[in-house]
Amino acid sequence: MAARGARIEHLVTSGTFSLDGGTWEVENNVWLVGDDEAVLVIDAAHDAAAIERAVAGRIVVAVVCTHAHDDHVNAAPELADRTGAPVLLHPDDLPLWRMTHPDRLPDRYLADGDVLSIAGTDLTVVHTPGHAPGAVCxxxxxxxxxxxxxxxxxxxxxxxxxxxxxxxxxIDSIAKRLLTLPPDTTVHTGHGDSTTVGAEAPHLADWVAQDD
Known part of the structure; x- marks a missing residue:
């Protein structure tokens, strides 16, 4: 089915990531999927005002968190307040979420197989634990x-x-949930450059060997 005008927009925001007593400077990818009327924001990182400027007055149907490390969710409540959008998170990441936002819960919880629709395009939630218990793609x-x-x-x-x-x-999540996607699938990441499933799949054996 055609995407009916859905497009992907991208901005990079800068800030810090803190966990286990350490803090690091990071740059995060923020992804917007939608059209001229409405967008879905994926990972509201660091700068709610900058993300709101990129939204440019459109309806924000949801702020989706791929996981709850602070650099991916630190601007989510503020962006939600600015736009009226709900914040969506997998419940397995609530312990991490509460480290950053102890007084504010997500508005809705994601589950594997959920479908989020925007501008005639469906995005399916894929639970991929490992980096964090509630990580999703x-x-x-x-x-x-x-x-x-x-x-x-x-x-x-x-x-x-x-x-x-x-x-x-x-490794299990990647092997079973991501590398099974079509090889030409573009992989838009939380930090750094994008890649494709086909470019990463040949390295799976090397990643597994690193665990031995």
Missing amino acids: LHAPALGVVFTGDTLFRGGPGATGRSYSDRPTI
Whole structure:
């Protein structure tokens, strides 16, 4: 089915990521999917005002969090307040969410297989734990893309050296839930450059070997 005008927009915001007593400077990808009337915001990172400017007066149907590390959710409540949009998160990431927003819960919870629709395009929620327990990806077949947050990057899996993460779990998620997508699927990541499923799939054996 044609996407009926849905398009992908991208901005980069800067700030910090803090966990387990450490803090690092980071740049995050923020993705907008929609048309001239309405958009879905994926990962409201660092700067609600900048994201609102990119929204440019359109309806925000939801602020979707791929996971709850602070650099991916720190601007979500403010953006929701500015736009009236609900914040969506997988419930397995509530412990991480509460570290950043102890007094404000997400508005709705995501589940594997949920479908979010925007501008005639469906995005399917794919639960991909490992980097975080409630990490999700959003697959939009009509656009030929998957938004992977910090689960899969250009060059390998997301980091698993901190609390609430597990490397064998993320490898399993990538192998079973992401690398099974069409090879020409574009992978839009939470940080850095995009890639494709076909570019990353040949390296799976190397990632598994690193666990041995």
